[in-house]
Amino acid sequence: MSRVRSAISWMVVLLVLGVSFCYAAAPRIVAPEGSANTPIAFGVGDLKNAIGKLQVDVVVRVVTAGQAKTPAAKQALKVLSPKPESFAIARVGREIAIVGRDQVGAMYGCFELAERADLAGRSALDIKKTIAQSPTVEFRAVNPFLTLPYKEDDKNWWFLQEDYWKGYLDQLARARINWIDLHGMYDIKTTGFPNIYPYFIISEKFPDVGVEPEIARRNLAMLNKVIQMAKARGIKFAIMSYSAGWNGQGLRKPTSQATPENLAAYTREVVRKMIEQCPGLDMIGFRIGESGQKEDFYRESYIPAIAQAGRKIALYTRTWGARKEQILLIGKQFPNRFFIEIKYNGEQFGPPYIVAGGRMKNWRDYSYQQYYSYPRVYKIIYQLRANGTHRVFPWGNPGLAARANECSLLAGSIGLCVEPIDAYYPKYDFRHRDDSPNKWYKWQYERDWLWYHVWGRTAYDPSTAKRDEIWVRMFEKRFGKEVARELYNAMKWASMIVPDAYTAYSLGPDHRNHAPELEWGGDVKAWSEGQPFDTQNVMSPKEYADFLVSGGLTARATPLRMASYLAEEARRTREYVEQARKKVRRPTAEFNDLTTELTALSYLGDYYSHKLFAACVYALMNATSDVSLELPIRIELKSAVAAWRNLAKIGDEHYKPFVDTLRMHTEEFTWSKEGEKLAQDLKVLDDTVEQIKASGKTGKAPPIAIDVGVRGPVVVSCQSELSGPGSQPNTKKLTVRAAFENPAKVDKVFLRTKPFPSDKGDWTPSPMTKQGSVWVGEADVDPEGLMWCIEAYGVDGIGSMWPDFRKETPYRYVAPWEATK
Known part of the structure; x- marks a missing residue:
C-alpha cells in the first residue's frame, strides 16, 4: 500500500512540475473516396503495415495533384515533378501529405514512406525537407513469354493460376515496374512461337481455328482478370504475337487453308476482337522477322483492325527482321502511339551498356541499326533479352542494373523491357530435386525477387543502386540481420x-x-x-x-x-x-x-x-x-x-x-x-x-604481362562542344578537350570516333594535339550522329580508354538530328 501511495505522490509532483503523460495514437491514413481497388489503395495497404504500430500522432493524407488542398499537400505540390508517376511528400504540423502526379505516383510515394519507416522507425515521419522523386526511365517493363503447358495439364497451366498472378503483380508493383510486355506464345519443347490469338479469340469467319471455344473463353476471361489486377497495381499491359499461323500445341486442325488471304482476314478479325474484348489492354503488337509474314501483311491487317475496334490503343513491333522504310509506313498512321522494340545487345546480358562497333557492327538486327536516324515516327524501347545469359542462377547487382537502365535512354529512347530468368522456361520450380531439402518456392519469380527489384527500382531511380541500406534490409527481412549484409555482398x-x-x-x-x-x-x-x-x-x-x-x-x-x-x-x-x-x-x-x-x-x-x-x-x-x-x-x-x-x-x-x-x-x-x-x-x-x-620450329615466348592494377593515363576532365559547320557539307564540328592527371607523363592521345548507326562503320582513331596542358581533338559529325571516346598512352607505353567500360558506358555521343532540306 505504501508503494502505491509513493507512486501517486510522484505523479502528483510531476504534474505540478508540468510533466504530462500522453500516449500518441497510431498514424491515421486518409485516402480519397472511391480509391478501393486502385494503385492508391495498394500503396496505402503497404503504408499501413509499415507505420500502423508507430506511436506518432500524425495524419497521412494520400492524394493526387488535383486533390492537393491542405497545407502539407500544397507544400508537396511545389516540388512535384510534372512527369507521370512522380510523387512528393511533405509535412506541415501534424499532417503528412503524399501527393502523386497520378495514382501510380501516389502509390510509389506510399512505398517510399513505408520503406523509410521500415528503415528508421518513427523518425522517418519527422519530415523536415520535402521528399520528391520522379522516374528516370519512363518505360520500365518485364518481358515474360506466354509459355504453353510443359509437363502440367491444361487445367494446371500456370497462366490460369490466380495465386501466380497475385504474387507476381504485387512484386512488380513494389519494384516500380510499370509495364508487363507479354510476348507469345512459346512452346518449350519445340522452341516454336505459335500465334497468340487462336488461344484466346473465337473467329466467326474461321470457327474451327484455335482451341475449343470454351477453352478460348476461359483463357480470355483470365487474361482480362490479370489485366485488371495489373491496373489496380499501376501496371499497364501489352501483348505481342510472334506469328500469324494456325498451328501450335493444343490447337485444332482447321478445315480452311492457311492461304495469305485467309490469314490476313483472320488476323484482321481476331486483332479487332482482342482490342474490343480486352478493354483494359494498353498496347498490342506483332513480330515481323521469323513470323512468316512481311511488313505489308501486318500493315494491311492490324491497322484496319485497330480502326474498326473504335478505341485508341498503342501499337508496337520489333525491329528484328524488319525494314525501316516499311516500319515508317506503319508508324505514320499512329502518331505518338507507335513503338518499336530493339534488341539490347542481341539476346544476352553481358556488358551493362549498349555495345558499339566491333562484332556488333556485323550483327545488324541484334542492335539498333539506323533506327535513330531521321525520319522517325516512333518511340524506341529496348528489349533486354537477359534470358540468354541468365537461365538458371539467381541474379541481383543494383549497380549493373542501374547502368543498363540508364543506357536504355540512349539518344531519346524511353526505356526497356527485361526478360526474366524464367522467360523461356516453366514458371514453376522445375529444377530442384523432389527430395531436395532446399526446395522452398512454388513459382520461379518467388526465388527471383531481387531480380525484379534491382531492375525496376534502379530504373525508377538509378541512385537507389548506391543505397546499400535498402538492399541489405531486403535480405534482413528474409534471412535475419546477422547474415543480411554477407548475403547481399x-x-x-x-x-x-x-x-x-x-x-x-x-x-x-x-x-x-x-x-x-x-x-x-x-x-x-x-x-x-x-x-x-x-x-x-x-x-x-x-x-x-x-x-x-x-x-x-x-x-x-x-x-x-x-x-x-x-x-x-x-x-x-x-x-x-x-x-x-x-x-x-x-x-x-x-x-x-x-x-x-x-x-x-x-x-x-x-x-x-x-x-x-x-x-x-x-x-x-x-x-x-x-x-x-x-x-x-x-x-x-x-x-x-x-x-x-x-x-x-x-x-x-x-x-x-x-x-x-x-x-x-x-x-x-x-x-x-x-x-x-x-x-x-x-x-x-x-x-x-x-x-x-x-x-621443327622452336621459339621463346615473351614474359606474360597481366594488366591488373596497372593504370594508364587518367582523364580528370573532358569537355565537348558541337559547333558548325564542319569541314564537309551538312556536317557540324565536334571539339573535344581532355585534361589528364600527371599531364607530363602522357605521350599519345587519340580521339576515337564511330558513326552512330550500329551497323555503319567502326571505331577510327585520330591523333589529338596538345595545347598547353590539354589535349584537343576534332571530328566532323553528320546528321546520323557520332560516338566518340578517348584512347591515351603514357610515356611508359601503358594505355587507357575513357570512359572506362568497367565504370560507365564507354563512349559519349552526338545524337542524330533531323537535317534541314
Whole structure:
C-alpha cells in the first residue's frame, strides 16, 4: 500500500512540475473516396503495415495533384515533378501529405514512406525537407513469354493460376515496374512461337481455328482478370504475337487453308476482337522477322483492325527482321502511339551498356541499326533479352542494373523491357530435386525477387543502386540481420560472373548461340581463337598473344585481366557465403538454396577464369612455337576441370536433369554430362604440342604481362562542344578537350570516333594535339550522329580508354538530328 501511495505522490509532483503523460495514437491514413481497388489503395495497404504500430500522432493524407488542398499537400505540390508517376511528400504540423502526379505516383510515394519507416522507425515521419522523386526511365517493363503447358495439364497451366498472378503483380508493383510486355506464345519443347490469338479469340469467319471455344473463353476471361489486377497495381499491359499461323500445341486442325488471304482476314478479325474484348489492354503488337509474314501483311491487317475496334490503343513491333522504310509506313498512321522494340545487345546480358562497333557492327538486327536516324515516327524501347545469359542462377547487382537502365535512354529512347530468368522456361520450380531439402518456392519469380527489384527500382531511380541500406534490409527481412549484409555482398559479387564471362568470351548474340551458365564453350583451341563480346574494350586471346609478340600498344583490357576479375568474383562470392553460413542461427531452406546456388555460380566463375588463362597461353604457344608453355596451360586446364566438377557436383545434388531446348537441345541437362567434353582440352593440347615439335620450329615466348592494377593515363576532365559547320557539307564540328592527371607523363592521345548507326562503320582513331596542358581533338559529325571516346598512352607505353567500360558506358555521343532540306 505504501508503494502505491509513493507512486501517486510522484505523479502528483510531476504534474505540478508540468510533466504530462500522453500516449500518441497510431498514424491515421486518409485516402480519397472511391480509391478501393486502385494503385492508391495498394500503396496505402503497404503504408499501413509499415507505420500502423508507430506511436506518432500524425495524419497521412494520400492524394493526387488535383486533390492537393491542405497545407502539407500544397507544400508537396511545389516540388512535384510534372512527369507521370512522380510523387512528393511533405509535412506541415501534424499532417503528412503524399501527393502523386497520378495514382501510380501516389502509390510509389506510399512505398517510399513505408520503406523509410521500415528503415528508421518513427523518425522517418519527422519530415523536415520535402521528399520528391520522379522516374528516370519512363518505360520500365518485364518481358515474360506466354509459355504453353510443359509437363502440367491444361487445367494446371500456370497462366490460369490466380495465386501466380497475385504474387507476381504485387512484386512488380513494389519494384516500380510499370509495364508487363507479354510476348507469345512459346512452346518449350519445340522452341516454336505459335500465334497468340487462336488461344484466346473465337473467329466467326474461321470457327474451327484455335482451341475449343470454351477453352478460348476461359483463357480470355483470365487474361482480362490479370489485366485488371495489373491496373489496380499501376501496371499497364501489352501483348505481342510472334506469328500469324494456325498451328501450335493444343490447337485444332482447321478445315480452311492457311492461304495469305485467309490469314490476313483472320488476323484482321481476331486483332479487332482482342482490342474490343480486352478493354483494359494498353498496347498490342506483332513480330515481323521469323513470323512468316512481311511488313505489308501486318500493315494491311492490324491497322484496319485497330480502326474498326473504335478505341485508341498503342501499337508496337520489333525491329528484328524488319525494314525501316516499311516500319515508317506503319508508324505514320499512329502518331505518338507507335513503338518499336530493339534488341539490347542481341539476346544476352553481358556488358551493362549498349555495345558499339566491333562484332556488333556485323550483327545488324541484334542492335539498333539506323533506327535513330531521321525520319522517325516512333518511340524506341529496348528489349533486354537477359534470358540468354541468365537461365538458371539467381541474379541481383543494383549497380549493373542501374547502368543498363540508364543506357536504355540512349539518344531519346524511353526505356526497356527485361526478360526474366524464367522467360523461356516453366514458371514453376522445375529444377530442384523432389527430395531436395532446399526446395522452398512454388513459382520461379518467388526465388527471383531481387531480380525484379534491382531492375525496376534502379530504373525508377538509378541512385537507389548506391543505397546499400535498402538492399541489405531486403535480405534482413528474409534471412535475419546477422547474415543480411554477407548475403547481399555474395549476391553482388556472384552477379558479376556471368556478365563478365560473356563479355570476355562470346559465341554469339543469340539465345541459340550461347548459354554461358550451361556450356563448356569449346576446347582450348576454340577459346584461343574466340572473341569477346565487346571487342572495342576487350582483347581476344589471340590478339593478346600477338600483342605480346609484337611489343605493340594496347589500351584495351586483356583477357587475363578479365580472368582476374572472374577469379576475384568467384573468391569473394565464396568468402561471403561462408561468412553467412557461420553466422546464421537457423538456416532456412531458402537460405540453403541461395548459398548453394551462389557457390555453384562461383565455380562457374573459376572455370571461366582458368579457361581464359589457358587460352591466352595456348595462343602464345602457337604464336611463338614455345612448347615450354605446355605446363602452365596444362595446369590451368586441370584447374578448369576441377572447377567444373565442383559445379557439376552441386548441380547433381541440388537439381534434377532439366530442360534447355533453346541452346542445349535437351530436356535432361546436367553439368556432369556437359563436363564429359572437357577431356578434349588435354587431347587438343597434346596434339598441338606434338604438331609444333614435328614442325621443327622452336621459339621463346615473351614474359606474360597481366594488366591488373596497372593504370594508364587518367582523364580528370573532358569537355565537348558541337559547333558548325564542319569541314564537309551538312556536317557540324565536334571539339573535344581532355585534361589528364600527371599531364607530363602522357605521350599519345587519340580521339576515337564511330558513326552512330550500329551497323555503319567502326571505331577510327585520330591523333589529338596538345595545347598547353590539354589535349584537343576534332571530328566532323553528320546528321546520323557520332560516338566518340578517348584512347591515351603514357610515356611508359601503358594505355587507357575513357570512359572506362568497367565504370560507365564507354563512349559519349552526338545524337542524330533531323537535317534541314
